[in-house]
Amino acid sequence: MTRSPLKRAPRRYTALVLACALLLGVALIADFLWASSSSSSSSSSSSHWSAVFDLRLGRAEQLKKNKKYEKTLASKYLNATYADLPAPQWSWEEMAEAPVPRLDGAAVQLKNLLYVFAGYGTIDYVHSHVDIYNFTDNTWGGRFDMPKEMANSHLGMATDGRYIYAVTGQYGPQCRGPTNRNFVLDTETKKWNDLPPLPVPRYAPATQLWRGRLHVMGGSKEDRHEPGLEHWSLAVKDGKALEKEWRAERPIPRGGPHRACVVVNDQLLVIGGQEGDFMAKPGSPIFKCSRRHEVVYGDVYMLEDGTKWKQLSPMPKPNSHIEFSWVIVNNSIIVVGGTTEKHPFTKKMILVGEVFRFNLDTLEWSVIGRMPFRIKTTLAGYWDGWLYFTSGQRDRGPDDPSPKKVVGSMYRTKLHL
Known part of the structure; x- marks a missing residue:
């Protein structure tokens, strides 16, 4: 039997509705799945950037820790290698302050008077006069000028008890060039006279009077950095040169500036020093100082009969900038302050705060005291039991x-040897 069209219509309508519902369900499921995927992706992205942020933060914290570690390590390294050597803590008394501050100046003691010459006031200003300190009454006075052509720092200097011989050195501030001009001062008349110029100029050479001759050794060459080995001497007497030219002598075994040079018991000794120094920056119109590699050493040499150098016991630690930082007391050489090797991490200069003694009877070094602070290029004197x-x-x-x-x-302490 055939069904009428009126009876088949509801079934078709029902099928259509079911198909639409099915499609709608599929769409809803797809949308849900897409949303879930997007949420998951967003969450994953968020987690990714959070991880990156945490990583960078962790690195920053680690860097801070590394810096603290390096600082601690540097401190430990300093304490282990470059720290102050064990020494008694001396009592120091502060005296009248010098009229001007000085770095790389020069000094010579004649009886109770300390003649203090030249030096940097600042890196851009140098002194060109002499100040005198009286140990007896603790006063400064008697200022007078140096010759205009005389070096302002890194001088070599020696005395015979009346005349002071000043040789070569740096002329001007910053890291300017050296001069080979030499002068002699009559301390009784305060008059200056010329001496024959050196064959070539030098910075801070070891200088002393020995057996009637003025000896000049080592120092830095004209570039201010390369160590010089040359050794010259000039016969002098009563403030006058007995020769027109300097005589070549036996070269020093190790060159360089900033050494103590001492004559005692008819022996000429050269103590400490360094190889290398600051140089003028190329092209700088003011000869601005530029850091260079330096090697500080504690070598000690003695010139035997003027014919050969003999190496003696080295200082307890490498030491430089001590050319006027010594005195002779009770057959001993006393050295105060100076500089030692650079800090291995910061590369900064390390100053010295110990007082050293070289016993000329035993030819041995010892550390006998500590200064009120570490300091370089001190100008030392000794009077009436006081250092x-x-x-x-x-x-x-x-x-x-x-x-x-x-x-x-100016400081002093009672010296007991």
Whole structure:
């Protein structure tokens, strides 16, 4: 039997509705799945950037920790290798301050008077006069000018008890060139006279009077950095040169500036020093100082009969900038302050705060005391049982041995040997 069209219509309508519902369900499921995927992706992206942020933060924290570690390690390394050597803590008394601060100046003691010459006031200003300190009454006075052509720092200097011989050195501030001009001062008349010029100029050579001749050795060459080995001498007497030219002598075994040079018991000794120094920056119109590699050493040499050099026991630690930082007391050489090797991490200069003794009877070194602070290029003197020092560049504090302020302070302590 055939069904009428009126009876088949509802079934078709029902099928159509079911198909639409099915399609709608599929769409809803797809949308849900897409949303879930998007949410998952967003969550994953968020997690990714969060991880990156955490990683960078972790690296920053690690860097901070590394810096702290390096600082701690540097401190430990300093304490282990470059720290102050064990020494008694002396009591120092502060005396009258010098009229001006000085770095790389020069000094000579004649009886109770300390003649203090030249030096940097600042890196851009140098002194060209003499100040005199009286140990007896603790006063400064008697200022007078140096010759205009005379070096302002890195001088070599020696005395015979009346005449002071000043040789070569740096002319001007910053890292300017050296001069080979030499002069002699009559301390009784305060008059200056010329001496024959050196064959070539030098910075801070070891200088002394020995057996009637003025000896000049080592120092830095004209570029201010390369060590010089040359050794010259000139016959002098009563403030006058007995020869027109300097005589070549036996070269020193190790060159360089900033050494102590001492004549005692008819022996000529050269102590400490360094190889290398600051140089003028190429092209700088003011000869601005530029850091260069330096090697500080504690070598000690003695010139035997003027014919050969003999190496003696080295200092307890490498030491430089001590050319006027010594005195002779009870057959001993006393050295105060100086500089030692650079800090291995910061590469900063390390100042010295010990007082050293070289016993000329035993030819042995010892550390006998500590200064009120670390300091380089001190100008030392000894009078009536008291050890004095003035001027130089001192440290940044008890925990920082690098150089800071140039001073004119004068200190003294009772010396017991």
